[in-house]
Structures are given as structure tokens and as C-alpha cells.
Amino acid sequence: MGATVVLASHNAHKLEELRRILGPLIPGIELIGYDGPEPVEDGLSFEENALLKARAAAEHTGLPAIADDSGIAVDVLGGCPGIFSARWGGPARSDSANVELLLWQLSDVADDHRQAGFVCAAALVMPDGAQATRLGVWPGTVLRAPAGAGGFGYDPVFQPQGETRSAAELTPAEKDLLSHRTRAFSALAEEIRERVDGAESVAN
Known part of the structure; x- marks a missing residue:
């Protein structure tokens, strides 16, 4: 029987996306959803918040757990919204x-100074407490107006480096090849394979 890893998120779209990204990278390891309690994300970095979520899921399920924390970091704003990306516009x-x-x-900021990056920290936490994180950055610029109906979050106003379209105008397959989440979890994949397969071998 293959190993199982739980994704520490209640977001079905994220589960689907990570199955697409990780499927070819961690063959034989099943990625399942999570319905347990979510911790307060009070970390001071993307890595800390990703670890908080993965640790909570590993403790609740007794399974290896992965999680991510992501957002957009704008150079001229000193890296903000950063970890506050999801609640930048207020309590809604x-x-x-x-x-x-x-x-x-950014309305008064010239086009030459609108550089930004989508940032993702991917975390793995094992039931014994062992952990690892990797960071992925997708560089680009902030557009002056939204473009495209795909994606979510800041995708409509983020133009990836080397692209003429916004992230919201890319197909899911195109985004999967380029995104910050792909970069972070691709970097973490070897760690997942080694730790999860190793734990499975010991258990058997």
C-alpha cells in the first residue's frame, strides 16, 4: 500500500492544484485533503505560517503533512502585503x-518601479516532528488594472516576468509550469519522497 500525505488546507482547489504539481514528482504517494482544525496563523514569515499549518495537520492526523503560505511581495512597499496578502483590504x-x-x-508609482513577486513557502512536517521548508518566488510586476478572468487573489494584476499576459490570463497548465507554488513544492518534492518513503519502509 502506498504512502499518504495530508494537505493542511480546506481549499479543494489547492488540493487539486497540488495533486497536478506533485503527482509526477512523488509517484506512489497519495495526497489527501484535511478536515481538522486550522491553527491561528501568527507567524512572522511565510515559512513560519506554513509550518504552523503543517504541524497542526500532522498532529491531528498522525500522517505526514504538507502546507503552504503564500502572497504577493511588492518591492516599493518594502515586501508588503507579504504575509498579510489575504487580508490586506480589511476584515472582509x-x-x-x-x-x-x-x-x-501603487497608483502614483511609475511602471518601471512596480516590481513584485508571488512568494510561496512550502512545508513538510512528519508525525515525529521532523520538518523542512522550501521557498519559491515568481517574479513580475503589478499591472495598473486587472486583466483576465482566471486564477484568484492577485492573479489579475500580476504580470509574470517575460509575459505579456497577467497570471489570470494564463491557462492552469501554463500557470502550473511557472508559479511560485510549483517552484516551492518542486524544491520540496525530494524531501517528501525521502522522508515519507523512509517512514513507510520503517513502518513496514
Whole structure:
């Protein structure tokens, strides 16, 4: 029987995306969803918040757990919104409010100074407490207005480096090849294989 890893998220879309990304990289390891309690994300970095989520899922399920924490970091804003990306626009925590505030903050910033990056920290926590993190960054710039109906979050206002389209105008397959989440979890894949397969061998 193959090994199982739990994704520490209640987001079905994220589970589907990570299955696409990790499927070819960790063959024989099943990635399942999580329905347990979520911790307060009070870490001061993407890595800390990803570890908080993965640790909670590993403790609750007794299974190896992976998690991510991600957001957009704008150079001229000193790396903000950063870890506050999901709630940048206020308590409503809506994508539209977040994007609207960010565009207002950058309204007087020239095109040459709108550099930003999507950042993702991917974390693995084993039931014995062993852990690992990897960081992925997708560089680009912030557009002046939303473009595209795909994606979510800040995708409509993020133009990846080397692209003429926004992230929201890319197909899911194109985004999977380039995204910060792909970069982070691709870097973590070897660690997942070694630790999870090793734990499975010991258990058997």
C-alpha cells in the first residue's frame, strides 16, 4: 500500500492544484485533503505560517503533512502585503478589496518601479516532528488594472516576468509550469519522497 500525505488546507482547489504539481514528482504517494482544525496563523514569515499549518495537520492526523503560505511581495512597499496578502483590504478578506487597495497604493508609482513577486513557502512536517521548508518566488510586476478572468487573489494584476499576459490570463497548465507554488513544492518534492518513503519502509 502506498504512502499518504495530508494537505493542511480546506481549499479543494489547492488540493487539486497540488495533486497536478506533485503527482509526477512523488509517484506512489497519495495526497489527501484535511478536515481538522486550522491553527491561528501568527507567524512572522511565510515559512513560519506554513509550518504552523503543517504541524497542526500532522498532529491531528498522525500522517505526514504538507502546507503552504503564500502572497504577493511588492518591492516599493518594502515586501508588503507579504504575509498579510489575504487580508490586506480589511476584515472582509475579499480578493477584490485586496486588489483595489494595492492598486490605489501603487497608483502614483511609475511602471518601471512596480516590481513584485508571488512568494510561496512550502512545508513538510512528519508525525515525529521532523520538518523542512522550501521557498519559491515568481517574479513580475503589478499591472495598473486587472486583466483576465482566471486564477484568484492577485492573479489579475500580476504580470509574470517575460509575459505579456497577467497570471489570470494564463491557462492552469501554463500557470502550473511557472508559479511560485510549483517552484516551492518542486524544491520540496525530494524531501517528501525521502522522508515519507523512509517512514513507510520503517513502518513496514
